[in-house]
Amino acid sequence: MSGRTPSRWEELTAADPAHSTWYVERFRALAAEGTDIVGEARLVDAMLDRGSRVLDAGCGPGRVGGYLHRAGHVVVGVDVDPVLIAAAEQDYPGPTWIVGDLAELDLPGRGIAADFDVIVCAGNVMTFLAPSTRETVLAGFARNLAPAGRVVVGFGADRGYEFSQFLTDAENAGLTVDLRLSTWDLRPFTDESDFLVAVLSRAV
Incomplete structure (x- = not known):
């Protein structure tokens, strides 16, 4: 971890090495039970033409990116x-899965074009980042978008990242908010x- 700030997720897994495996098995069990675990991916899919380029940022065990690949x-x-x-x-072969820090995102350096039609950041990923890296991560999203590309971010309240601060950070990172919703199934956002x-x- 020297030379970089560990994310909150890394701190969590360092304190509990079994946490990552528990997380994987949790979603495998939900899928086996027939629980809908791809609502975020369906929203993203509705925004895209077939064959679009998608970056699943903070992809976890692959449920969102795996669905979008199959689509x-x-x-x-x-x-x-x-x-x-x-x-x-293992569970979702097909996409390109990369171990990497979103705060040090250099996909062109890995031979991957920085021209994504959508960058999706679901699963409360933004709240697991080190606070000092949030704006850097958002700027990386802006940098890796196609000219008409969009970023879709979802996270809950009371997780240490105020919505108002996120919106300010996004603006500072060169992004413009086009739409705010309160759920992945398109319910409007309110003050409550x-x-x-x-x-x-990307801001013009």
Whole structure:
């Protein structure tokens, strides 16, 4: 970890090495029970033409990116946790799964074009980042978008990242908020909402 700030997720897994495996098995069990675990991916799919390029930022064990790959999109998934990436490779073959830090995102350096039609950041990923890296991560999203691309971010309240601060950070990172929702199934955002789904584009 020297030379970089560990994310809150890394701190969590360092304190409890079994946490990542528990997380993987939790979603495998939900899927086996027939629980809908791809609502975020369906929203993203509705925004895209077939064969679009998608970055699943903080992809975890691959549920969102895996669905979008099966729907016909070209998917790259990045997560800092190698246990989660290994599960994504096993459960959802097809996308390009990468172990990487979103705060140090250099996809062109890995031979991957920075021209994504959508960057999706679901699963409260923004709240697991080190606070000092949040704006850097958002700027990386802006940098890796296609000219007309969009970023879709979702996370809950009371997780240490105020919605108002996120919106300020996004603006400072070169992103414009196009739409705010309170759920992944398109319910409108209000002052009482305890969840935010933000659709953003690169500021002109």
